[in-house]
Amino acid sequence: MGAITRGGQFLVKETKSEDIFTPEDFSEEQLMMRDSVKEFIDREVWPHKDRFEKKDYAFTEETMRKAGELGFLGVAVPEAYGGLGMGFVSTMLVCDYISGATGSFSTAFGAHTGIGTMPITLYGTEEQKKKYVPKLATGEWFGSYCLTEPGAGSDANSGKTKAVLSEDGKYYSITGQKMWISNAGFCSVFIVFARIGDDKNITGFIVENDPANGISMNEEEHKLGIRASSTRQVFFNDTKVPVENMLAGRGEGFKIAMNALNVGRIKLAAACLDAQRRVISASVKYANERVQFNTPISSFGAIRSKIAEMATNIYAGESAAYRAAKNIEDRINARISEGATHQEAELKGVEEFAIECSILKVAVSEDIQNCSDEGIQIFGGMGFSEDTPMESAWRDARIARIYEGTNEINRMLSVGMLIKKAMKGHVDLLGPAMKVAEELMGIPDFNTPDYSELFAEEKELIGKIKKAFLMVAGSAVQKYGPALDEHQQLLMAASDMLIEIYMAESVILRTEKLATNKGQENVKEQIAMAQLYLYKAVDIVNLKGKEGIASFAEGDEQRMMLMGLRRFTKYTNLPNVAALRETIAKKLIEDNSYSF
Structure with a gap:
């Protein structure tokens, strides 16, 4: 590898092809991990797509537990806390191939391993990490992330949820309403953001899910896609949280939220890749089998054009996602070799490439939407039917342009x-x-x-x-x-x-x-x-x-x-x-x- 680049430098420096990482460079270990993830999805998820579409939330939880037993929920967690401690490229690879079959499982996986577990891994004290991370890494517990509020969507720092310190200084009482909370229906622990007094910035807290402690929820949201992803409003009413459960320092919640989103953005790009591969493969098979005017529709130029464009976009998405992932991994390793902790190195490594993370989030989330849309078109009337996987792929794809920061926010962020x-x-x-x-x-x-x-x-x-x-x-x-x-x-x-x-x-x-x-x-x-x-x-x-x-x-x-x-x-x-x-x-x- 050549000299380690900085984020954004691709614009002003010529990059040589031998200096970038590509999917053809995966190691034997990475290929084995990819194959075991694919085998898991083909066995446990793909044959049961109808259960996800019928809002079988219990089945999502059950499948997540199986993923935990196989170690997939702990790929990014250091070995010291019960994880596999794999490098950034390997964590991208798992996220890529575990997300292809259905957006419901993909969202549950992403919310748990990313914004549910990562804030504790990267910002937690040693005591917090030892207490919570091993349970999250194995799937014994599931994590959830409470940032969004009815009046605070893209403007994440404007939340109204309050945290008030008790007179004896031993706990905070949290009161407020959070919405669109993924995994809320089966989570054991929340990462909750609240404001202390008139602080300019919000603060993060680790909150165990205990209904007896002033925590209640609305019914499951009925959504366009990701139907079996548990999504609920969560209410905190004088919920008591020990002071030692504050995450990072007072007023540092906004920083936690922003850095968690950087990782979430590049992982979301990865999560849109295998979905495209599966849509294209299904479209090609159908086009080869579907006969019109006495000839398979795959022989028609208009269909061939669509297939070529779909394949080109996924190939480009893979190329850019793994290029950036390796740049991040190299930056993390360089910082560790200079004496930084895993926490510092990973935070700074991802932050360095925040521009590329935003670029990828936008590009690949729009590609999966276009890909599934063309998949429906190739299937014709059948594509509009629930009997084929196309219409659910199209519905599931739609959320990708909204969460982890809307594509409009990410577009402006990248240039800013x-x-x-x-x-x-x-x-x-x-x-x-x-x-x-x-x-x-x-x-x-x-x-x-x-x-x-x-x-x-x-x-x-x-x-x-x-x-x-x-x-x-x-x-x-x-x-x-x-x-x-x-x-x-x-x-x-x-x-x-x-x-x-x-x-x-x-x-x-x-x-x-x-x-x-x-x-x-x-x-x-x-x-x-x-x-x-x-x-x-x-x-x-x-x-x-x-x-x-x-x-x-x-x-x-x-x-x-x-x-x-x-x-x-x-x-x-x-x-x-x-x-x-x-x-x-x-x-x-x-x-x-x-x-x-």
Whole structure:
């Protein structure tokens, strides 16, 4: 591996393909773990999808207990507290393959292992960790996370739940209402956020679930999807919590919530991957079997186009998710080698790549929605029926764009965090942005470059679309300064450019590494997917770039920037998109599944 990168630096530094981690780099141990998780899901979850759809909450709990017995709930927990202590990439891998069959189980798993267990693992005292984490790691107890309130959704720090210290200073009394609480129906312990006095920031507490201690719940929520995921409103009425159950320090709850969300975002991206693989495989099988006009519908170009696009998006999602996961793991290991504790190292490692976590959350949650939507379309009328897995996949996918911070919040966060990093000097955006501005004033190079090497033009295009982002974002920051936060539509356009840059670069680098190791002839379909993804990414950068420029620039400045945008999104050799799709679809249809 090369030098350890910092979060957000992908925008201003060239990354070499040999320096990124790809799904083809999984170790034997990781592949064995992946296969055991797949076997568990195929045996315990997939055959019982109807039970989840019929809101069998008890079955969700039962299946979670089985996952705990096999060690899957403790993959991210250090061995000292009863877990498997696996690295960040391995925890992503488990989250990926355990989440493919149904959103109900995926949500229960994610809520328990992530926001239910992790805050104690990463912020708890030694006593708190010893008391609670081993039970959570094995599935003896289940965890739940009480942050959202009726008036505090995206604005998490505005919660009204109160914590009042007793006169003898031994406990806090918590009173308030929490909603959309996953796993509430069968959890043993809550992570509860409440405000002490007039504190600016909320505080976190570990609260054991005891109805005799002023804890009550509404009935299960009836939801569009994730139907057997237990979701309830929880009420705390003078609930007594020992002072030693405060998590981290007073007023540090907001920090806990934000850092838990960073991990949750990249894990949510992982949780949307195998769902896509399963939807694509089911769609291909159906298209091969379904005969219309005396021919399987998989032979029709319109269907083949859909299959190719679905496969390309999952391939790109895998590429970017595991690239970021390994960057986080390397950062964690570097901090541990410098003497940091597991807690400090993991917190800082994930925080470093918060931009990439937000990018992935948005991109992959939207891909699974599109994938399941096209799955319904390929199944036609049958896709709309509960007799096929498509309609439940589509309903389950819908929540992914809302939780762990809505995609709108995450879009604005990704650009906002990048600008903050630049201001702190962690990522040099100003220098490269000024170079782009100078380049716009210069005379363009009209020589025809040599594109004989694989991905030569594609990599040049990646460099150009980075310049397009720097041009738009740099000018916007100059114009608005700190007030840029108020221009949400501009931020949304810039974030779409940023997302496509990261996803497209990840897929090109993964495929270049693959071609180097296996030979171009053996990875024709992956090359086609990389080229197809980039083609679409360049189009989005062009569209969103125009939208952004038009929102703040006029006259000569606007003309100059639009001219630059055209230059930065122009192909010398436009790919034959129909032929790329055909190459991809042919392989999937022959293999009768997603087989990359």
